[in-house]
Amino acid sequence: MSEQCQNPGTHKFTWPGKYESYICDIHLPKLRMVANAMGVYIQIRPLPEDEQWQCQQISDARQSALRQGEGGGE
Numbered sequence: 001m002s003e004q005c006q007n008p009g010t011h012k013f014t015w016p017g018k019y020e021s022y023i024c025d026i027h028l029p030k031l032r033m034v035a036n037a038m039g040v041y042i043q044i045r046p047l048p049e050d051e052q053w054q055c056q057q058i059s060d061a062r063q064s065a066l067r068q069g070e071g072g073g074e
């Protein structure tokens, strides 16, 4: 298992047709870049103050951040 990011999430995002997750300020630009490169539009919303979630991304790998969605395919 990879290590999960320990940062508090600041945004909630939806990967279309796959999953919703939470993300921190550090991973957000990376997620945007990956989505951009794949031509995928992701919905990103600021996390409301009354919702507290940890970032769900994997801390050491830029691309395996997407793995948790599974259901793969190019």
Ligand SMILES: [Zn+2]
Pocket (backbone or CB within 6 Å): 005, 006, 007, 023, 024, 025, 026, 027, 055, 056, 057
């Ligand atoms: Zn993070």
